[in-house]
Amino acid sequence: MLQRAASLASVKFGERQGAMATSTVVVAREDLTIPGALEASPGDTASAQIENEFFKIIEQHKADAVVLDLTGSHEQGVTAVGRIRRRSAVPIVVVCSPEDKLMAAYRKAGATACMTPPIDLMRLKEAFQQAGQSGQPAEETEDLSFSGFVLQPREQRLIGPSGAGIALSAVESQVLQHLAGTPGVVWPAKAIAEAVDPAGRGDAGLAVGPVIARLRKKLASLAGPAGQRLIKTEIGRGYIFAAEAVPAWPVAPPARSL
Numbered sequence: 001m002l003q004r005a006a007s008l009a010s011v012k013f014g015e016r017q018g019a020m021a022t023s024t025v026v027v028a029r030e031d032l033t034i035p036g037a038l039e040a041s042p043g044d045t046a047s048a049q050i051e052n053e054f055f056k057i058i059e060q061h062k063a064d065a066v067v068l069d070l071t072g073s074h075e076q077g078v079t080a081v082g083r084i085r086r087r088s089a090v091p092i093v094v095v096c097s098p099e100d101k102l103m104a105a106y107r108k109a110g111a112t113a114c115m116t117p118p119i120d121l122m123r124l125k126e127a128f129q130q131a132g133q134s135g136q137p138a139e140e141t142e143d144l145s146f147s148g149f150v151l152q153p154r155e156q157r158l159i160g161p162s163g164a165g166i167a168l169s170a171v172e173s174q175v176l177q178h179l180a181g182t183p184g185v186v187w188p189a190k191a192i193a194e195a196v197d198p199a200g201r202g203d204a205g206l207a208v209g210p211v212i213a214r215l216r217k218k219l220a221s222l223a224g225p226a227g228q229r230l231i232k233t234e235i236g237r238g239y240i241f242a243a244e245a246v247p248a249w250p251v252a253p254p255a256r257s258l
Helices: 047-060 077-086 104-110 121-134 172-181 191-196 208-223
Strands: 002-004 010-016 019-029 036-040 067-068 092-095 114-117 144-145 149-152 157-159 165-167 231-234 238-241
Touching: 019 047, 047 149, 067 077, 077 092, 077 104, 092 121, 104 114, 104 172, 104 191, 114 121, 144 172, 149 172, 157 208, 165 208, 172 191, 172 208, 172 238, 191 208, 191 238, 208 231
Parallel strands: 019 067, 067 092, 092 114
Antiparallel strands: 002 036, 010 019, 144 149, 149 157, 157 165, 231 238
């Protein structure tokens, strides 16, 4: 059974027109339970019920933002961000370890910002203000380099070790960017879909298996079997990217032969 308390704390952020401006911030765990307000009994696995109660609290208290505590995450943080984003536009600030490799994935899934403890309230305020001005988190669109490849998300293009390039569909580019941005992490197909399409629009091209197959084929066309092996399958678990990716320098166009 769920245990629900009656009150949540508010956070005061500076002055506004001579009075203290108060924002209601909900702090939640990756399973969407809320310390002091919504707790799951031991062994409780009713995730849908927890999610519904979470959104009732968000609406009841007219929450201005959610702080998602992923410092003890068990690799379900991206899914948690996606679950919130599918049902609410409330700003989400993720609190995670400085060593967490999934920060880019949290932002891609819909988080406004990622912070590491201890949390500075002024930085928290700035993150909320930026979210209010932009209406959504900034997209991570920098070029990525891995194993001689360069992924150009803005152009939806993949450049191979020889300098030859190949076009990617929007979904292919998003999935490859997500995997390359989280090397060494096993991603279930459902989690990949939620990370690249947090709004759950049901794009038919988002079936992850076929997308992975097309990406492997394109990687192989640019670098042979070594390229194809960059995306590995963990049977019964999901997919894992087998190379470290770093921000890339601009790619020069291949030289023309005389």
